Amino acid sequence: MQSPLPAHSDETEACWAALLARDSGADGRFVYAVRTTGVYCRPSCAARLPRRQNVSFHPTGAEARRAGFRPCLRCRPDGPSPAEARRDAVARACRLIGEAAAPPPLAELARSAGMSAFYFHRVFRDVTGVTPAAYARARRAERVAAALPAAATVTGALYEAGYGAASRFYAEAGPRLGMAPARYRRGGAGTRIRFGVGACSLGAILVAATERGVCAILLGDEPDALVRDLQDRFPAADLTGGDPGFEAWMARAIGLVEAPGRGHDLPLDIGGTAFQQRVWEALRAIPAGTTASYAEVAKAIGAPGSSRAVALACGANALAVAIPCHRVVRTDGALSGYRWGVARKRALLTREGVPEAPSPSRVT
Numbered sequence: 001m002q003s004p005l006p007a008h009s010d011e012t013e014a015c016w017a018a019l020l021a022r023d024s025g026a027d028g029r030f031v032y033a034v035r036t037t038g039v040y041c042r043p044s045c046a047a048r049l050p051r052r053q054n055v056s057f058h059p060t061g062a063e064a065r066r067a068g069f070r071p072c073l074r075c076r077p078d079g080p081s082p083a084e085a086r087r088d089a090v091a092r093a094c095r096l097i098g099e100a101a102a103p104p105p106l107a108e109l110a111r112s113a114g115m116s117a118f119y120f121h122r123v124f125r126d127v128t129g130v131t132p133a134a135y136a137r138a139r140r141a142e143r144v145a146a147a148l149p150a151a152a153t154v155t156g157a158l159y160e161a162g163y164g165a166a167s168r169f170y171a172e173a174g175p176r177l178g179m180a181p182a183r184y185r186r187g188g189a190g191t192r193i194r195f196g197v198g199a200c201s202l203g204a205i206l207v208a209a210t211e212r213g214v215c216a217i218l219l220g221d222e223p224d225a226l227v228r229d230l231q232d233r234f235p236a237a238d239l240t241g242g243d244p245g246f247e248a249w250m251a252r253a254i255g256l257v258e259a260p261g262r263g264h265d266l267p268l269d270i271g272g273t274a275f276q277q278r279v280w281e282a283l284r285a286i287p288a289g290t291t292a293s294y295a296e297v298a299k300a301i302g303a304p305g306s307s308r309a310v311a312l313a314c315g316a317n318a319l320a321v322a323i324p325c326h327r328v329v330r331t332d333g334a335l336s337g338y339r340w341g342v343a344r345k346r347a348l349l350t351r352e353g354v355p356e357a358p359s360p361s362r363v364t
Contacts, residue, residue: 015057018043027081031061033069040064044082045075087302089113090127093120094135103136127302128278135274191237195230196250197223200257202344206230207253208239209246213267217253217320219340233318256321261288261352266322272313275303279313286327289352293331315339321348 018026026043033040034050040061041047058064061071061078071078080088093109109132110120124132193215195208200219206226208216216233218226230239249266256264270280278301285300286292292300294307294314303309314325320340326348330336338345 012057015043016052016055019055020049022046024081024083027083030057030059031064031077032057033064033067038069039072040069040077041072042075042077042081045072045077047072047074086123087127087304089115089120090124090302093124093132094128097132097136103133106132130278191234193230193234193237193239194241194243194246195227195239196241196246197226198250198254200254202257202340202347205250205254205257207246207250209249210269212269214249214253214319214322215269215271216318217256217322218318219257219320219344253322257348259351260321260324260326260348263288264322268319268322270319270323272316275306275309276313276316279310280317280323280325283314283317283323283325283328286324288324288327289354291327291329291333291349291354293333294328294336295331297328311336324348327352 015026015030015032018029019032022044024044029043031040031042032050033056035054035056036050040058056067058067058069065071079085090113093113096104096109096112106117106121109124110117113120113123115123121132124135128135191210193208193210195206195216197204197206199205202219204220204223204226206216206218206220206223206229207214208218208230216230218229220226220229252264252266256262256266270277272280279297282297282300294310295304298304298306298310301310310328314328315337317323317325317339320326326338326345335342335345335349
């Protein structure tokens, strides 16, 4: 049996500080027990703050019970934390939305989560970063994007994905697909994409843009390989070399590579699935000069068990530096795979002032 944490140590002082702050992030790391009440609680418990001399800290609730304490009926320290319960409820709601032929009403989703509609709406937005309605729209558009290439008609794909009226999808399609759905279905046929290939300090760079904005910033060693990559992405699009006016776009993208920490105002044509867009939005929230782990990004988007999926979304990012996937590292701070090479990732982080062995910092 383990003993309580030492009464006077750096570890117990850190526990006491977490207790004073009611830090929900410390839930699950330890429990605290109060001698005068015989009760143990999670750090975030809203119960009256005890006197320091009456408190002992235990690694687990089981250890506290062995020491003669009973669980608090208010915070229920042996069950999931309130934050975990909220994330689980949102995850269940996301599954309901994903499996439903039509978006479930807010009241139905809230009822399944055991919350009021108002509270559920707020919790869902806090966990995912979007409202339930926006998430449902994204999932339906995602299903259409997946079905379009093999569909007999665009209209058939729309109704198959749960759209009662095609007009509703067309109103939402642009931001999701980056082009009209019929053109997306034909591999970008009828879409004009201007592109240019140049050189930067990290090698070759390709910049491509639709009418909506920059749709690709690719880095590599061989210009021809970058052009082939663009062609594979939009096999039927009208790819044209950039005109003189496109040189300004090239210059701004190259400037972003040379000074990745200064930010940018390039209009972007992002596309991607609903999950990818959530990940990429979280990446854009990582401040320049800092890093975050894949696990932290997964937690930031409300999907704490999706670190591997986050890594895949980072790998699918076609907008180098503009969507800063180079700021995502392993949990131990070490660099991991990067679509355009770990050496380029290291160079970009160095230019932002990140130390040689970066330590992850939490995404908010």
